[in-house]
Amino acid sequence: xxxxxxxxxxxxxxxxxxxxxxxxxxxxxxxxxxxxxxxxxxxxxxxxxxxxxxxxxxxxxxxxxxxxxxxxxxxxxxxxxxxxxxxxxxxxxxxxxxxxxxxxxxxxxxxxxxxxxxxxxxxxxxxxxxxxxxxxxxxxxxxxxxxxxxxxxxxxxxxxxxxxxxxxxxxxxxxxxxxxxxxxxxxxxxxxxxxxxxxxxxxxxxxxxxxxxxxxxxxxxxxxxxxxxxxxxxxxxxxxxxxxxxxxxxxxxxxxxxxxxxxxxxxxxxxxxxxxxxxxxxxxxxx
Amino acid sequence: xxxxxxxxxxxxxxxxxxxxxxxxxxxxxxxxxxxxxxxxxxxxxxxxxxxxxxxxxxxxxxxxxxxxxxxxxxxxxxxxxxxxxxxxxxxxxxxxxxxxxxxxxxxxxxxxxxxxxxxxxxxxxxxxxxxxxxxxxxxxxxxxxxxxxxxxxxxxxxxxxxxxxxxxxxxxxxxxxxxxxxxxxxxxxxxxxxxxxxxxxxxxxxxxxxxxxxxxxxxxxxxxxxxxxxxxxxxxxxxxxxxxxxxxxxxxxxxxxxxxxxxxxxxxxxxxxxxxxxxxxxxxxxxxxxxxxxxxxxxxxxxxxxxxxxxxxxxxxxxxxxxxxxxxxxxxxxxxxxxxxxxxxxxxxxxxxxxxxx
Numbered sequence: 001x002x003x004x005x006x007x008x009x010x011x012x013x014x015x016x017x018x019x020x021x022x023x024x025x026x027x028x029x030x031x032x033x034x035x036x037x038x039x040x041x042x043x044x045x046x047x048x049x050x051x052x053x054x055x056x057x058x059x060x061x062x063x064x065x066x067x068x069x070x071x072x073x074x075x076x077x078x079x080x081x082x083x084x085x086x087x088x089x090x091x092x093x094x095x096x097x098x099x100x101x102x103x104x105x106x107x108x109x110x111x112x113x114x115x116x117x118x119x120x121x122x123x124x125x126x127x128x129x130x131x132x133x134x135x136x137x138x139x140x141x142x143x144x145x146x147x148x149x150x151x152x153x154x155x156x157x158x159x160x161x162x163x164x165x166x167x168x169x170x171x172x173x174x175x176x177x178x179x180x181x182x183x184x185x186x187x188x189x190x191x192x193x194x195x196x197x198x199x200x201x202x203x204x205x206x207x208x209x210x211x212x213x214x215x216x217x218x219x220x221x222x223x224x225x226x227x228x229x230x231x232x233x234x235x236x237x238x239x240x241x242x243x244x245x246x247x248x249x250x251x252x253x254x255x256x257x258x259x260x261x262x263x264x265x266x267x268x269x270x271x272x273x274x275x276x277x278x279x280x281x282x283x284x285x286x287x
Numbered sequence: 288x289x290x291x292x293x294x295x296x297x298x299x300x301x302x303x304x305x306x307x308x309x310x311x312x313x314x315x316x317x318x319x320x321x322x323x324x325x326x327x328x329x330x331x332x333x334x335x336x337x338x339x340x341x342x343x344x345x346x347x348x349x350x351x352x353x354x355x356x357x358x359x360x361x362x363x364x365x366x367x368x369x370x371x372x373x374x375x376x377x378x379x380x381x382x383x384x385x386x387x388x389x390x391x392x393x394x395x396x397x398x399x400x401x402x403x404x405x406x407x408x409x410x411x412x413x414x415x416x417x418x419x420x421x422x423x424x425x426x427x428x429x430x431x432x433x434x435x436x437x438x439x440x441x442x443x444x445x446x447x448x449x450x451x452x453x454x455x456x457x458x459x460x461x462x463x464x465x466x467x468x469x470x471x472x473x474x475x476x477x478x479x480x481x482x483x484x485x486x487x488x489x490x491x492x493x494x495x496x497x498x499x500x501x502x503x504x505x506x507x508x509x510x511x512x513x514x515x516x517x518x519x520x521x522x523x524x525x526x527x528x529x530x531x532x533x534x535x536x537x538x539x540x541x542x543x544x545x546x547x548x549x550x551x552x553x554x555x556x557x558x559x560x561x562x563x564x565x566x567x568x569x570x571x572x573x574x575x576x577x578x579x580x581x582x583x584x585x586x587x588x589x590x591x592x593x594x595x596x597x598x599x600x601x602x603x604x605x606x607x608x609x610x611x612x613x614x615x616x617x618x619x620x621x622x623x624x625x626x627x628x629x630x631x632x633x634x635x636x637x638x639x640x641x642x643x644x645x
Contacts, residue, residue, distance in 0.1 A: 181374040184345050189439060190366035190395040199380045199391075 033260035051261035061262065063237070064245040065269075071241060072220045075159045079216055080209070082160070083167025088201070090172055101172075104165040116229025119158045123230075144231065148238035155227045155239050162226065163216060170212040174205035210281040214274060221270050242266055289355040289447040291319040291342065291480060296351035298337055304349070311337045313504045315351070319482070324474050326483045326495035330527070334504040335484045339450050342482065344368045355447050366395075371440020372450045376457055377432035379424045386411070386420035389438050396443075410438045413476060414469070430462045434469070441477060448480040455490060467493060488528050500524050516570075517629075522636045525568050531596060534574075534606040538567040540632040540639070548602035550581045553627040556641035563635040571596065571609040573629035580622035585615045599623070 034051055036044040055061050090100050110118070125131040125143045134142040144150040178200060186196045224243040227233070233240035233248070240248070246266065250259035296315040307313055312334045319325055327335040340346040342353060344365035352361045360368050380388050389407045398406075411417045414434045419427070424435060433454055440449050451470075455463050471494065474481050483494050491498050492512040500507045500515065500523070508520040519525035525533030538547040543557045545567045552567060583599040583606075597608040597615065601623070608623065615621045631640040 179376060179378075181376060181378050184340075184343075184365070185372065185374060185378040185436065185439075187345065187365045188343065188370065188372050189392040191391070192395065195395065199382060203380075203382045 030260045030263050033256045034264055037257050047257060051257045052265065055258055055262050055265060060237075060245070064240055064242050067238075067240065068221060068242040071156070071159075071223070072217060074156050075163070075220050076213065076216055078156070078160050079164045079167050080213060083164050083212065084171050084205070084209075086164065086168045087171035087175055087205075088197070090168070092176060101169070104168050104172075106165075107162050108165050110162075112225035113229050115158065115162050116226040119154065119161075119226075120230050123154050146235055148235055151231050151235060151239050155230060158226055158230060159220065159223070163219065166215065167209075167212045170208040171205050174208040175201060178204050206281075210278070213281065214277055217277060218270060218274060221273070289480060290321045290357075291448060291482075292354040292357070293317045293338075293342070294352045294354060296338075296341065296348050296353070298334075298341060298346065298348045298350075310349075311504050312341075312348070315506055317499065317506065317509065319480060321356075322478045322480055324471075324481045324483070324494060324496045326485060326491035326498045327501060328485060328488060328491040328498050328527075329501035330486055333501045335486075335501050336452060337504075338501070339372075339452055339482065339484050342448070343370050343372050343450055369443065369445050369447045370450060371437075371443070371446050371448070372452065373433065373437050373440060373454045375453045377429060377436050379427070379432050379435050381423075381425040383424055384421055385416060385424050385427070385435055388424050388435050389420075389442050392439055392443055406442050406444065410442045413441070413473065414438050430458050430466055433458060433466065437470075437473075441473065441479075446479055448482060449477075451481070451483040451485075453485050454483075455485075455487075470494060488530075492528075500527065502527075518631075518638075518642070519568070520638050522566060522568055522633050525570070529570060529572075531571055531607045531609070533568050533570045535633070536567045536569075536601075536604050536606060538565055538632070540565050540567075543640075545630070545632050548581075548604055550601070552581075552625050552630050554630050554632060554640050555628050558632045558634075558639050559641065560634050560639050565639075566633045566636075567630065568633050568638075569625055569630045571607040573626040574606070574608045575624045575626070576608070576610065576613055576615065577622050577624040580624040583621055583623050585617050585619050585621055588614060588617050 035047055035049070037047045038044050086104075090104075091097055107115075120128075122128050123131045123144050125135055125145065131142065131144075134140045141147075142150050144154040182200050183196065186200060191199070222243060223241060224247070227239050227241060228244055228247075231239045233244045243266075246259060246262050249255050249262065293315050296312060297310055298312040299310045301309050304310055315338065327338060329335050337346065341348050344360070344363060344367075348361065352359055354360070355368065380391060383391065386407055389410055390403045393403045393406060407420070408417070411420055414437070416431065416434060416438070419431065424432070427435065437449075437454070440446060455466060458466055467490065470481075470483075481494075483491065485491050492515075495512070497509060497511055498515055499509045500521075502521075502523045508515060508524045510520075515524055515528050519528070519533060522533065522535045526535060536547050538545045538552070540546075540554070540558045543554045545552045545554055545558075545565075547567050581601055583601045585597060585599050586605075587598040589596045589598075594609050594611045595614050597610060599606060599608060599621065631638055633639060
């Protein structure tokens with residue numbers, strides 16, 4: 001006997017309520033703010049799409065967005081190949097496997113603001129270990145509190161240090177799932193190490209790499225705490241990424257309308273780019 | 288194509304093996320004729336895959352030599368031995384088409400495109416995959432994938448040997464016989480030495496001209512399927528091959544007679560050696576019913592389709608009899624007659640009767 005009814009929806013209700021409470025309602029508040037102007041006293045004036053237009057046209061937003069894309073592009077360019085290389089050079093079996101895995105997981109276990117503080121102290125010109133070493137031992141003029149280039153390099157290196165492990169672990173999981181027979185067959189077929197990578201390892205890592213790239217894109221595009229603690233967005237505005245700028249507008253200037261509009265634009269861009277990434281990377285599988 | 292000779296081959300997975308029990312392979316000496324079809328048969332863990340990997344060069348043996356046409360290849364890596372191997376699970380390169388898969392080993396060896404195309408077309412025709420050459424290999428069914436991995440081995444015309452490591456494990460039963468006959472046909476066409484590893488006696492006996500039976504890292508018997516069936520050199524072979532396997536019955540032996548449960552049995556010839564564990568070995572097919580003979584109590588009769596398997600007790604020993612007609616009732620008392628030329632004595636597992644002069 002098979003009965004069909006819609007009772008299963010009741011099981012979904014608690015989740016729906018929970019999500020509504022912590023996501024949908026706050027989200028709608030943001031939408032609400034983004035189309036109105038308020039001067040306090042709970043008085044609101046209809047603004048239409050004015051805030052959106054103002055944000056999209058502002059040089060400040062465009063500059064922050066540009067920096068954000070540059071940052072995400074750089075860290076993907078470094079972390080993905082580096083992660084693959086590290087995963088390939090990790091041992092597949094034996095005593096060193098758990099050691100490597102734990103070492104790899106360590107950076108990811110450190111809270112974001114602690115990472116920021118660590119790198120701040122590490123790179124300060126006179127007192128930081130790295131800052132002192134670069135300036136006073138190697139004689140390289142490096143000061144991430146004063147020079148935009150130094151600040152950028154530090155922020156990027158910090159993110160690489162913090163998050164390459166994620167790519168490594170995901171790739172490693174893909175690699176260990178390849179049966180030995182594949183490597184043996186490749187040996188017998190006379191395949192070069194490059195061919196083994198190109199035709200065996202890379203195809204088998206593809207699924208996990210897609211996930212790794214997506215996660216790294218979203219995380220780096222929404223990054224806030226680490227650069228905020230390290231440089232505070234400076235020197236000047238040179239490392240003010242989108243989220244840092246957003247917080248400045250929302251909580252620094254209390255411009256809730258423009259901040260809400262910016263949040264929604266920000267969200268839309270993240271969603272759009274993720275979707276494009278995902279569609280492109282899984283295109284072949286659909287065939 | 289080459290003759291393959293394994294000389295004093297031993298292998299241990301431990302760096303410093305202490306005794307014989309540390310060896311996965313204990314002293315193997317075999318010569319395989321050029322162009323022959325051989326099977327390595329044995330239960331899981333008997334060392335047959337180890338032996339295969341040593342021949343293909345994926346493993347280096349602890350001791351001994353491998354000779355291809357009297358040329359020592361023990362130290363050569365797999366790609367320089369010119370062997371092909373088909374694995375338990377089909378190995379194909381997912382991102383390539385069927386054609387590219389077949390061309391891969393030739394491309395890696397820098398063969399010119401015209402020759403590659405000619406060879407790939409030839410092999411595709413042989414394997415009946417010509418119409419799939421342009422399709423992606425990842426979407427194929429397991430039996431076609433296995434054909435492609437076979438084809439990658441055969442595409443080189445200089446292969447010394449093709450090895451199969453339980454290649455039909457993941458194939459659907461109804462396709463197994465198809466692929467098996469394809470294999471047989473291929474062997475006749477390419478005339479390469481083929482070595483087939485399996486734990487399935489049907490596969491081994493149908494594929495091979497000669498079967499190597501292994502147990503616990505040792506070669507127990509090498510022979511044609513008929514030899515293995517008719518005159519097992521070891522109780523293991525007798526029991527492993529045949530369905531049901533050979534009856535192994537504890538006995539005492541003297542001269543050309545054995546005494547089993549107080550009944551005298553005439554043997555194929557005189558026994559040699561003494562002491563140790565002594566058993567009488569006779570296949571269920573060679574025991575018949577008669578008016579006189581060894582009295583037995585029938586406990587069970589199973590209809591296998593082509594024949595009946597009768598389980599019976601003689602004294603306290605259970606044995607099986609295969610018969611096509613004159614089936615006794617369960618619970619009845621019968622008389623068993625053992626064929627003298629198929630009754631042998633085994634001491635500590637090994638055969639201990641002289642073959643009767645023909």
